[in-house]
Amino acid sequence: MTALWRSVFGLLVVTGLLLGATPPLGKVATLAGAPPLLWSFVISFGAGTLLLAGLLARGGRIGLGAAKLRYFFLAAIISYAIPNLLMFSAVPHLGAGYTGIMFTLSPVLTLLLSILLGVRKPNGLGMAGIAVGFVGALLVAITRGEASEPASLFWVAIGLLIPVSLAAGNIYRTIDWPKDAGPIELAAGSHLAAALVLLVGLLVTGDIAVLPVLGTIPLVVAAQVASASAMFIFFFRLQSVGGPVYLSQIGYVAAAVGLFAGVVFLGERYSLLTWIGALIIAAGVAMTTRAQKAEA
Template sequence: MKALWNSAIGLLLVNGTLLGLTLPFGKMAAAAGVPPAVWAFVISCGAGAVLLSALLMHGGGFRLNQHRLRYFTIVAAVSYAIPNLLLFAAIPHLGVGFSGIMFTISPLFTLAFSLMLRLQRPNLLGTAGIGVGFLGALLVALTRGEASQPAEPIWVAAGLLIPVSLAIGNVYRTLDWPEGSGPIQLAAGSHLSAAVMLLVAAMAGTGGAPFAPLVQVPWLVVAQVIVSSAMFAVFFRLQAVGGPVYLSQIGYVAAAIGLVSGMFFLGESYRPETWLGAVLISIGLVMTTRAQLRQAA
């Protein structure tokens, strides 16, 4: 377990798999009538509460200061509340597999933002990789989700905003990581902050009893809380070990899980252009990764 905690590739595979499971869980929740803001709240509130309890039980501190409050608020918005709202609203329209592909675009946006902020040095191979990846993303977007029921353009646009928001969060967490803060502490604080935002959104966006549909899927709620708690503990550790661009590659593992679960368990199917676009995105990632390795050598 200690070796896994210090292994970037091991953390990447575990984190990506757990993230991938969130996609079919979200589609099943939507089918049960759970509003997107409520399901996103379940994830952040459950993960935040479990992680904070674990931190306190093991004697960990949770001191607040101005820096950490700023960090929690910004990370909560751009890494959790906004992308999860978009994700769970879009999944019923785009499909689990297509939504998963949106995560694969995050590394390209992350690298592009890193270059803009001079966190990474530009080179020809990396720039070409971003171009190839974005070409693939455009091709995927034009297919508009499942082959049998193309989504409205507004839902495709919502899907594309997911990797943009995630990339902003990837870069911000590296730039503003509070000194002396551990990954569990940051995960707990950020998720509890996101839970407050999502609670307000859930109460404002739906009338009556927005949490009532959760009673119909208690096992799904428990499974999601367990998965998200483990995922975000590993997520912040991967941020510290691998850095923002490496972290953003969890989307490739998550997309694979999403495509497999969507096709084999939820009956989804996708056009050849969607698969071609996913291949181009993967080629773009390989190019940008090699460019980074050359710079680090």
């Protein structure tokens, strides 16, 4: 465990694998009748509670200073509430595998935002990687989800907003990371903040009334909470040691897991153009990664 905690590549793989389980589990839950708002709450409340328990058991605590509270709630909205709502709304229409492909755009968009916000200086290879990634995204968007059930352009657009939100979260968490804050503290605090925001949403929309549906899928709930809790421990550790752009590459691993689970376990089928687009996106990610290594 100590070796994994110190390995940036190991953290990347484990975090990506755990993240990749989210779209398939989310599809099963939404098809069972759990609204996106409720399933997003399950993730944040479950993960936040378990992470807080682990933090307290180790003698830690969550700081409630102004800087940390700002971080908790802004990270909660940008990084968790919005992406999860988008994901779980789109996955029944686009498929778990197709939605997972959207994760692969996160590194490209994170680099683009880093350049636009002055976090990084642009270089030729990085800009070329961004362009290649967008070409792949365009091809994937044209196929509109599963081959047998093409989704409307509206749901494709919702799917494309997922990596935009993830990229914004990657940048925000880096530039506003509170001093003397550990990864587990930040993970617990931001998820509990997200749970509070989502609970308000459940009460306002009336979706809280369908809470009993969770009792019909207890194993799915348990699997989602366990995977999310573990994932965010590694997620924040990777953020602190790898930076926002390296962190964003978990989308590449997550997409592979989502595609595998969607095709093998959920019976999803995608056109050849979707697979070609995914490979082109992967090429764009490889280019942006190499560009950042060259900068380093």
